[in-house]
Amino acid sequence: MSLPPDGHVHTEWSWDTVTGSMTGSCERALELGLPSVAFTEHADLTPWLIPAPVRPLLPDHFRVRLRPDGVLEPPDLDVAGYLACVEECRARFPSLRILSGVELSEPHWHRPRADALLAAHDFDHVLGSVHSLPGDDGHHHEVTVVSDPPAEVLRAYLTEVLGLVESTADFAVLAHIDYALRSWPGEGPPFVAADFEAEFRTVLRALASSGRALEVNTKVPLPGEVVRWWFEVGGDAVAFGSDAHEPGLVGHGFAEAAAMVEAGGFRPGRTPHDFWRR
Numbered sequence: 716m717s718l719p720p721d722g723h724v725h726t727e728w729s730w731d732t733v734t735g736s737m738t739g740s741c742e743r744a745l746e747l748g749l750p751s752v753a754f755t756e757h758a759d760l761t762p763w764l765i766p767a768p769v770r771p772l773l774p775d776h777f778r779v780r781l782r783p784d785g786v787l788e789p790p791d792l793d794v795a796g797y798l799a800c801v802e803e804c805r806a807r808f809p810s811l812r813i814l815s816g817v818e819l820s821e822p823h824w825h826r827p828r829a830d831a832l833l834a835a836h837d838f839d840h841v842l843g844s845v846h847s848l849p850g851d852d853g854h855h856h857e858v859t860v861v862s863d864p865p866a867e868v869l870r871a872y873l874t875e876v877l878g879l880v881e882s883t884a885d886f887a888v889l890a891h892i893d894y895a896l897r898s899w900p901g902e903g904p905p906f907v908a909a910d911f912e913a914e915f916r917t918v919l920r921a922l923a924s925s926g927r928a929l930e931v932n933t934k935v936p937l938p939g940e941v942v943r944w945w946f947e948v949g950g951d952a953v954a955f956g957s958d959a960h961e962p963g964l965v966g967h968g969f970a971e972a973a974a975m976v977e978a979g980g981f982r983p984g985r986t987p988h989d990f991w992r993r
């Protein structure tokens with residue numbers, strides 16, 4: 716079976732990506748035989764507080780974005796420069812289907828900015844993401860299960876993702892529903908999907924009725940149960956995304972992910988670059 720398209724790749728046009736390369740990512744996609752690749756650069760709309768002990772440890776390209784109060788303010792995406800680069804790659808790699816895209820961070824909190832960005836540009840592929848949560852101190856915080864009990868962070872994350880999915884924010888694919896699992900501690904009780912079945916199903920049901928697609932993000936392996944629940948609640952479409960921030964990770968883990976999604980009841984779409992369907 717051929718590999719699915721990679722619908723979630725970052726390049727040098729994402730502010731947090733120093734190892735990115737659009738050209739290199741196209742070459743890697745061709746090498747792997749991927750039918751298409753979508754460059755979904757960050758439009759990070761929410762500034763978030765970096766805890767004081769972490770600030771000196773930040774890489775330079777993060778530290779230069781720090782305000783004096785310790786809040787990290789991501790820069791705007793240079794859409795014109797980015798889209799020009801997409802055009803260059805399309806000309807250079809005509810056998811690869813290259814989609815333009817954007818990953819909107821918490822667009823439901825920033826409707827005027829998110830709506831204006833999408834109105835001004837014709838992106839092929841729009842992801843909706845949650846990366847941060849509101850804290851008690853009036854700031855937003857990166858989603859991490861390091862400081863708080865992991866189960867609590869995951870539940871808070873899924874509650875916010877539900878808010879995103881239930882909103883009318885304009886995006887076609889829910890990115891990384893399992894984002895909070897990336898920092899699940901190696902020590903202590905392991906993650907058990909069944910413990911969070913009700914919370915996942917609530918999000919998945921809302922996603923299905925919104926008509927949007929579920930992304931299987933391969934940065935960490937998505938528990939197969941989530942895809943099965945997506946099928947059971949009537950979910951229609953599955954997108955695959957490596958979330959690569961360097962060319963070597965384009966299509967990472969896709970063979971395993973495709974097998975898992977197929978076991979969950981989904982099949983490749985009518986064309987190789989389509990979403991997978993039930």
Ligand SMILES: [Zn+2]
Nearest residue numbers: 818844890891
């Ligand atoms: Zn993301």
Ligand SMILES: [Zn+2]
Nearest residue numbers: 723725818958
């Ligand atoms: Zn991403």
